[in-house]
Amino acid sequence: EAGVTQFPSHSVIEKGQTVTLRCDPISGHDNLYWYRRVMGKEIKFLLHFVKESKQDESGMPNNRFLAERTGGTYSTLKVQPAELEDSGVYFCASSQAALMDEQFFGPGTRLTVL
Amino acid sequence: AQSVTQLDSQVPVFEEAPVELRCNYSSSVSVYLFWYVQYPNQGLQLLLKYLSGSTLVKGINGFEAEFNKSQTSFHLRKPSVHISDTAEYFCAVRSSARQLTFGSGTQLTVLP
Numbered sequence: 001e002a003g004v005t006q007f008p009s010h011s012v013i014e015k016g017q018t019v020t021l022r023c024d025p026i027s028g029h030d031n032l033y034w035y036r037r038v039m040g041k042e043i044k045f046l047l048h049f050v051k052e053s054k055q056d057e058s059g060m061p062n063n064r065f066l067a068e069r070t071g072g073t074y075s076t077l078k079v080q081p082a083e084l085e086d087s088g089v090y091f092c093a094s095s096q097a098a099l100m101d102e103q104f105f106g107p108g109t110r111l112t113v114l
Numbered sequence: 115a116q117s118v119t120q121l122d123s124q125v126p127v128f129e130e131a132p133v134e135l136r137c138n139y140s141s142s143v144s145v146y147l148f149w150y151v152q153y154p155n156q157g158l159q160l161l162l163k164y165l166s167g168s169t170l171v172k173g174i175n176g177f178e179a180e181f182n183k184s185q186t187s188f189h190l191r192k193p194s195v196h197i198s199d200t201a202e203y204f205c206a207v208r209s210s211a212r213q214l215t216f217g218s219g220t221q222l223t224v225l226p
Binding site for chain 2: 102
């Protein structure tokens, strides 16, 4: 069974540009999460989808971040326009329906904004 | 609100020695506790979790952790480490909400 995949693995962009990160969850997982780790700090929750609906987006830092999950399958996270402080590693995780089901994490996308 | 403190950012230890990675949490509600490990260029992998019941939890790769409610701690231990245990370890908590709250991570380096 394929795990959670993320694309790209690395992205280097200039301040002001737009970047779109993609996450493909494990097939059949209704729950999809985005997290971010800024260098040297803790991994922080960004938002949670249940199928195609945003269940909780309390961690989204500002309106430059837009997450979508069309059709309840893969998800994208767009940053527009990117700022220096957006640099970090963006993790995606997915889980099945039950509350205590394990979250399976992808390898992350390392975003560098110059 | 809940938070997690991992007291050591770096832990060097010699091969076959025991190790303890410390984790303390704060929360106004009951929580569930987790330890994740991240090997280089990989995603986070669940090591073990405490949901309820026995306070001593055994996980993969010979790791175990003990939930101590009075001290609000969930320290991770292994009696004898291997070179392959070199990785970054994250303690995390969650309440009824689904999202995880992580500590800042502990880099475990096992020396030959």
